[in-house]
Amino acid sequence: MLSVSLNEVEQISLKAARGAGAGWGVAEDVARATRWMAERGLDWSAPLLRLLASGDVAAHLRTAFEIADLLPGARCEERWIIEGCAPVWGLAILSAALYGRDATLDLAWSGGLARQHAAGGMSADRPLRELGLFVPERVTVTIGAEAPPLAHRVTATARRSTLETAVWREIGAYAARTYVAASARSRTAGAGGGRVDDD
Amino acid sequence: MRTTLADLPSLPPVGLRPPDMVMRLERMGAMHATRLSFARAMLRRVEREGWRVTRPVWEIDARGFGHAVYRVDTPERCYGLVAFSQELAPEQRTDRVIAEAWDTTYVLYDGMPDDAAIARLAAQVPLQEAGRFTETELILSRANKSVRLFDAVVAILADGRQPEARMLDDVGYLMRTTAVYGNGKFGIADRDLLAGRPEFAGPFRAEMLTVWLIRTFTVDLADHCAAARDSRAVRLAPELRRRLGVGNSTGLGMAPFLVRHPVLIHHWMEARETALARVRSLDAVVPAAWAAFRSALQEARAEVAGWTTQDTVAAARVHELDADLAAFAAHLDVPQRDSWTWDGLYRWAEAHLAAEAQEYVVSLLLDPHGVLIDDLADRMSADERLGTAIDGTADCSTLRGAIEENYAWALAIDYDVPAAQARFWYVSAEKLEPRLGERRDETGAELEQPLAFGRDMAGLHRALSEVPDRMLVARFLVQRPDLRHVVRRVQIAARHPYAEIRGNLIDEAMRPIDLLRCKLAFFGATRFDPRSDRWLRISLFRDAPLPDDLMGSDATGRTAC
Numbered sequence: 001m002l003s004v005s006l007n008e009v010e011q012i013s014l015k016a017a018r019g020a021g022a023g024w025g026v027a028e029d030v031a032r033a034t035r036w037m038a039e040r041g042l043d044w045s046a047p048l049l050r051l052l053a054s055g056d057v058a059a060h061l062r063t064a065f066e067i068a069d070l071l072p073g074a075r076c077e078e079r080w081i082i083e084g085c086a087p088v089w090g091l092a093i094l095s096a097a098l099y100g101r102d103a104t105l106d107l108a109w110s111g112g113l114a115r116q117h118a119a120g121g122m123s124a125d126r127p128l129r130e131l132g133l134f135v136p137e138r139v140t141v142t143i144g145a146e147a148p149p150l151a152h153r154v155t156a157t158a159r160r161s162t163l164e165t166a167v168w169r170e171i172g173a174y175a176a177r178t179y180v181a182a183s184a185r186s187r188t189a190g191a192g193g194g195r196v197d198d199d
Numbered sequence: 200m201r202t203t204l205a206d207l208p209s210l211p212p213v214g215l216r217p218p219d220m221v222m223r224l225e226r227m228g229a230m231h232a233t234r235l236s237f238a239r240a241m242l243r244r245v246e247r248e249g250w251r252v253t254r255p256v257w258e259i260d261a262r263g264f265g266h267a268v269y270r271v272d273t274p275e276r277c278y279g280l281v282a283f284s285q286e287l288a289p290e291q292r293t294d295r296v297i298a299e300a301w302d303t304t305y306v307l308y309d310g311m312p313d314d315a316a317i318a319r320l321a322a323q324v325p326l327q328e329a330g331r332f333t334e335t336e337l338i339l340s341r342a343n344k345s346v347r348l349f350d351a352v353v354a355i356l357a358d359g360r361q362p363e364a365r366m367l368d369d370v371g372y373l374m375r376t377t378a379v380y381g382n383g384k385f386g387i388a389d390r391d392l393l394a395g396r397p398e399f400a401g402p403f404r405a406e407m408l409t410v411w412l413i414r415t416f417t418v419d420l421a422d423h424c425a426a427a428r429d430s431r432a433v434r435l436a437p438e439l440r441r442r443l444g445v446g447n448s449t450g451l452g453m454a455p456f457l458v459r460h461p462v463l464i465h466h467w468m469e470a471r472e473t474a475l476a477r478v479r480s481l482d483a484v485v486p487a488a489w490a491a492f493r494s495a496l497q498e499a500r501a502e503v504a505g506w507t508t509q510d511t512v513a514a515a516r517v518h519e520l521d522a523d524l525a526a527f528a529a530h531l532d533v534p535q536r537d538s539w540t541w542d543g544l545y546r547w548a549e550a551h552l553a554a555e556a557q558e559y560v561v562s563l564l565l566d567p568h569g570v571l572i573d574d575l576a577d578r579m580s581a582d583e584r585l586g587t588a589i590d591g592t593a594d595c596s597t598l599r600g601a602i603e604e605n606y607a608w609a610l611a612i613d614y615d616v617p618a619a620q621a622r623f624w625y626v627s628a629e630k631l632e633p634r635l636g637e638r639r640d641e642t643g644a645e646l647e648q649p650l651a652f653g654r655d656m657a658g659l660h661r662a663l664s665e666v667p668d669r670m671l672v673a674r675f676l677v678q679r680p681d682l683r684h685v686v687r688r689v690q691i692a693a694r695h696p697y698a699e700i701r702g703n704l705i706d707e708a709m710r711p712i713d714l715l716r717c718k719l720a721f722f723g724a725t726r727f728d729p730r731s732d733r734w735l736r737i738s739l740f741r742d743a744p745l746p747d748d749l750m751g752s753d754a755t756g757r758t759a760c
Contacts, residue, residue: 003386005383005384005388005389006389022680025685025687026683028587028684058680058681065676068591069590069592071588073592096588097588159388159389179627180642180643180646181643182628182629186643187627190635191450191633
C-alpha cells in the first residue's frame, strides 16, 4: 500500500486526465474533484480509472460541468438532471462552484440524498457507504438557500490517501503520456544546463 | 520619529502602478528583494517572537559526514531540521535536478524526530525525489558544497586564521541548494497542514526557515571540519559568518509556478505595489526615515559594487545599475531635499533611470517604512480555490470584452509569425524536469504544457467571435471543453489584475530567467548570477542574522513538541 499526499492525488489526476485526452481545463476540474474525494476519505482512484477508461472524459462529465458553470446565476429551487454519471462526480465538481457561496446543493438519486454545503462540508441522509456514490445514476440537482445538515455529516478531515501501489502505477501510466521522452539534446538544451559544477 | 499608518496623508493617495507596467517580463526580470520578501518577513517573526534554535544532535565524524538535528522552538510548536552529510564523488556533483546524490540533504520535521524517525529519514532523505516521505516531513532539500570555497575556508580555519572577507564575498556561500520541495511532494505534508499555523503565515515560510537553518549548518560544518583537522583551528568569526548566505541554483522548474498560480501571484504583486503606493502617498519625508533611506542606499551601492556575474548581459545591467544608483545618490545631494516627497523621488527615478534601478529604488523606498507596510507581508497568501469556479452565466460577448480589456497585449501579437511560437514548454520523462523546446526542431510539441496564455487567449477570442454574442459561456464550453482553462483564466484575470504575466512565454526572444528573477526576488534572493537565459545562481540570507544573533539571554524557553 502507498500513502500519498493530497497534492499528489491532485497532480497525478491532472496529468492522468490530460493523458487520457481531456483538455487542460477539464483535467484541472477532474483533479480538484479527486482531491475533494480524498479529503473526505472516499476512494478516488477507482472512479478516476473508470473515467479515464471511458474514452471521453469531457463528454462523461459534460452535464456536471455545465451545471457547475451555471450555478453563479442559478435561482433558488432551480433544478437540473445529470444522467449516467456516478453521483460522486456531481458532488465533487459542483462543490467547487459552490465554494464561498451562501447556498446549498441537494443531489438526490435512488441511493439517497446528499447535501453540499457552501463551506465545503457535506451531509447525507444515510451513512456514506450506503449511498451508492460510485454507481452511475440519474441524479437530480437542486440549489437552495443555506440549509441545516442532514443526519450524517461527511467531514473533509483526511490528510492522506492510501491506495494499492499497482493502482497508483496504473494511474501514473496515463500521467506518463504527458511527458516528453528523454533525449541527450533535451537534457542539455531543454533546461539550459549540462555544465559540470564549477562553483 | 517613526511613520505610522495614522500619518498617511489626507491628500488623495498615489495609486498602484498598473499591471501593464508591473507584469511585463522585462520589469519582472528587474525586480529586487524588498522588506516584504519571504526570507526577511520570516526573520522578523523569528526575532519578534523570540524563536529559539538549538542543536541537540551532532553526529558528524572528523571528515564531516554524519547527521545533525537543529531544534527550533516557536511560541506554539517546535520543529527539527535534520541534516545529513555524506561523501560525494566529484563527477556526481551537479546543480541539475537530474542529479542523484548530493553532499548534504535535509528535511524539516514536524516536531522533534526520535531515533527511529532519524533512522527512517537517514534511509530516505539522501535519496530526495527517489525517496518516500510522510506527513511529519514538511520540507525536503539538498545542497552541494561550493567547490571554490568550502575546503579553502576549512583549511584557513584549521590553520588558526580567518579567511579574507573578499574571498567569502566572491562566492557568498559555503553551500548551494539545488531544490527546496514543499506541498506534498514525494509524500511530504501538504501545504494545507501548515496553512493555519501562525508561525508560517505568509507564503513559503517553512521553506525559508529550512534554508535559514541550512545556512547555519553549513558554517557549523566548516568549523567542525577545521577543528577535526588541527588543534590550532579557530571558529569562523561572527562578522564573517553573517557575510555568508546559502546559495541556490535555479532553473526552469521555477518558471511554471508563476503561471500556474495566478491568484497567488496577484496577491504577491498587489502587496508589493500597495506598499509602494502607501509610501509614495506620504506627504512628508520624516528625518528618521530619510536617514534610514540614505543608509540603505549606501549599503545598496556597496552591495551592487560587489555584485559579480559571469553572464555578459547581466553584467552590463549591473554596471548600469551601479551608475544609475550613483546618479540617484547625486540627485539626493542637491539642497532642496526638504521639499521632496517619496513620490517625487520615485517619479524622478522612473523618469531618469533604467528599469533595474527603478525597481531597486522601489526596494529602497520600502525599506525604512516597516511600520507602514509590514502588515502586508502576512497578507500575501491566497485561498486559490476561490479562483477556480467558472461563471458560465455571462454571455460570449462579455467574455470577449474581458479578453480585449485585460489581454490587449496578447491580441496584438501575430502568432502566425514563427518567432511568436518558436518554443514550447514541456515536462521531460527524465525526473519530470520542466524544459523548454524549440518547436521547429524538436519533437514533443503536442505535449506542450498550458503556459502560453497569450496565444491561447487569442485563440479563445477568435473562437468566441464565431458564436452568437448572446450565447452563454456555459453553452460555449459544452461545445469547446478544450478551452475551459482559458475561459477560467480570463475570469481570474478580470478579478485579479496582477494575475497574468503580460508577455508571450513561447516567443523566440523570451528570457525565462526574467520569471525566475521575479520569484526569487519575492523569496528575498540577492546576487542574481545568470548562467544562461534559463538558469541562475543566487544567494539567500547573505548579511542576515544567524540564530545566535537573534537569541538574547531572554530567549523563550522550549515548547512541548
